[in-house]
Amino acid sequence: MTTTDDLVTTLTDRVQALEDRLAITNLIASYGPAVDSGQAAKVSGLWTEDGVYDVDTGAMHGRTEIEAMVHSRNHQSYIHSGSGHLLYPPHITLDGDSAVATCHSQLVLRDNETGVYRVARITANRWEFSRIDGEWKVTRRVGRVLDGGDEGRGILSSAL
Amino acid sequence: MTTTDDLVTTLTDRVQALEDRLAITNLIASYGPAVDSGQAAKVSGLWTEDGVYDVDTGAMHGRTEIEAMVHSRNHQSYIHSGSGHLLYPPHITLDGDSAVATCHSQLVLRDNETGVYRVARITANRWEFSRIDGEWKVTRRVGRVLDGGDEGRGILSSAL
Amino acid sequence: MTTTDDLVTTLTDRVQALEDRLAITNLIASYGPAVDSGQAAKVSGLWTEDGVYDVDTGAMHGRTEIEAMVHSRNHQSYIHSGSGHLLYPPHITLDGDSAVATCHSQLVLRDNETGVYRVARITANRWEFSRIDGEWKVTRRVGRVLDGGDEGRGILSSAL
Numbered sequence: 001m002t003t004t005d006d007l008v009t010t011l012t013d014r015v016q017a018l019e020d021r022l023a024i025t026n027l028i029a030s031y032g033p034a035v036d037s038g039q040a041a042k043v044s045g046l047w048t049e050d051g052v053y054d055v056d057t058g059a060m061h062g063r064t065e066i067e068a069m070v071h072s073r074n075h076q077s078y079i080h081s082g083s084g085h086l087l088y089p090p091h092i093t094l095d096g097d098s099a100v101a102t103c104h105s106q107l108v109l110r111d112n113e114t115g116v117y118r119v120a121r122i123t124a125n126r127w128e129f130s131r132i133d134g135e136w137k138v139t140r141r142v143g144r145v146l147d148g149g150d151e152g153r154g155i156l157s158s159a160l
Numbered sequence: 161m162t163t164t165d166d167l168v169t170t171l172t173d174r175v176q177a178l179e180d181r182l183a184i185t186n187l188i189a190s191y192g193p194a195v196d197s198g199q200a201a202k203v204s205g206l207w208t209e210d211g212v213y214d215v216d217t218g219a220m221h222g223r224t225e226i227e228a229m230v231h232s233r234n235h236q237s238y239i240h241s242g243s244g245h246l247l248y249p250p251h252i253t254l255d256g257d258s259a260v261a262t263c264h265s266q267l268v269l270r271d272n273e274t275g276v277y278r279v280a281r282i283t284a285n286r287w288e289f290s291r292i293d294g295e296w297k298v299t300r301r302v303g304r305v306l307d308g309g310d311e312g313r314g315i316l317s318s319a320l
Numbered sequence: 321m322t323t324t325d326d327l328v329t330t331l332t333d334r335v336q337a338l339e340d341r342l343a344i345t346n347l348i349a350s351y352g353p354a355v356d357s358g359q360a361a362k363v364s365g366l367w368t369e370d371g372v373y374d375v376d377t378g379a380m381h382g383r384t385e386i387e388a389m390v391h392s393r394n395h396q397s398y399i400h401s402g403s404g405h406l407l408y409p410p411h412i413t414l415d416g417d418s419a420v421a422t423c424h425s426q427l428v429l430r431d432n433e434t435g436v437y438r439v440a441r442i443t444a445n446r447w448e449f450s451r452i453d454g455e456w457k458v459t460r461r462v463g464r465v466l467d468g469g470d471e472g473r474g475i476l477s478s479a480l
Binding site: 004005008011012015018019022025026028029030032033034036037038039042079080081082083084086087088089108110112115117118119 | 164167168171174175178181182248249250251252262263264266278279280281282284305306307308312313314316317319320
Binding site for chain 2: 324327328331334335338341408409410411412422423424426438440441442444465466467468472473474476477479480
């Protein structure tokens with residue numbers, strides 16, 4: 001192998017890692033638009049078939065349960081009054097075919113009577129990803145409210 | 161052509177696509193700082209000469225109309241009381257010399273009497289870009305309030 | 321030197337610049353999770369040994385003073401009631417071994433009595449970075465409240 005070949009091999013690995021980071025960033029950035037427009041299959045398709053979305057009120061297992069959340073009376077009421085599931089730029093740790101992303105999110109809801117918007121909650125998020133058949137998918141997302149309790153802070157500190 | 165040459169050609173395309181994504185990300189990230197500091201020419205310069213910024217209250221056509229919005233009494237009142245035109249990480253679809261980005265935004269305004277900040281609105285944004293003379297420019301940005309109506313949700317679902 | 325060697329050299333520089341941008345993005349994205357989970361050493365470790373964090377109430381010089389802020393009664397009260405130091409996507413200007421990033425941030429606080437969240441402030445941020453022994457570190461971060469005054473707007477306009 002010549003020096004040039006070595007350099008090209010190294011560069012290919014570096015470019016792959018950059019592509020992985022931007023693919024994960026783009027995946028996370030699609031969650032809010034999908035969930036706030038009620039596209040249940042787009043939301044659930046971000047996860048693996050048996051992926052887990054674990055929130056304060058319980059854990060959803062697999063795509064069917066995640067889609068049920070999007071179709072739920074509660075969520076439909078949010079998006080038909082005006083809602084923003086807002087995600088902040090994630091900190092990403094990449095390790096070959098898996099990755100962890102950590103970020104804050106904010107839920108903004110509009111009161112349909114008054115038209116007033118309010119910050120309903122802020123949440124600590126941990127996303128775990130695997131590369132499956134060349135595509136990044138969420139295997140597990142954990143969200144815990146930042147209400148001063150240990151769990152929310154624990155999510156934020158776990159990945160750093 | 162040798163295998164190494166082929167690899168280098170492929171790598172060059174991949175690096176270009178990464179640069180394009182980060183250039184678009186950086187462009188979007190400059191909108192808020194420019195508009196909240198009242199730099200009308202910096203704001204309008206993100207668009208092509210005849211670019212369109214289409215918002216709930218009507219569409220601005222071309223840089224002069226976009227600059228007029230920045231100079232408007234309304235906008236000047238916002239930035240001299242304290243305002244944040246806050247953009248969330250965009251989902252980007254890249255297709256050669258054009259691209260579409262989709263993101264939420266949030267307008268936070270400060271009440272000059274009380275000093276209290278409030279979320280004035282959340283908005284669904286669709287940005288369309290073209291590469292013009294090697295530089296990415298906005299050809300059209302559409303923003304629609306997320307108030308439970310079809311238009312806001314439609315913007316969010318259109319690009320996914 | 322052959323043409324292929326030249327191409328590889330150019331590509332290596334371009335890949336380095338992309339890695340630098342993502343490293344800076346990732347560094348900024350770790351601030352919020354670190355500060356909201358009270359990890360003082362992780363927060364201060366983002367800065368150089370003698371780095372400066374200059375905020376409205378005064379400037380912290382060096383890691384010890386930054387850690388003291390995290391340990392302060394005020395900050396501990398925030399994170400034990402529920403707080404989000406939320407950072408928006410930064411505009412980054414890269415110049416070899418130094419860089420400047422500009423972004424908005426938002427402080428959301430939860431009232432421990434009522435459980436209500438509010439936007440306590442929005443802030444204009446300028447981050448200055450240096451590459452030290454191959455690693456990006458903050459040499460100076462300046463934050464000024466966006467309250468309609470000149471300083472906040474000045475931070476936003478300075479980097480564009």
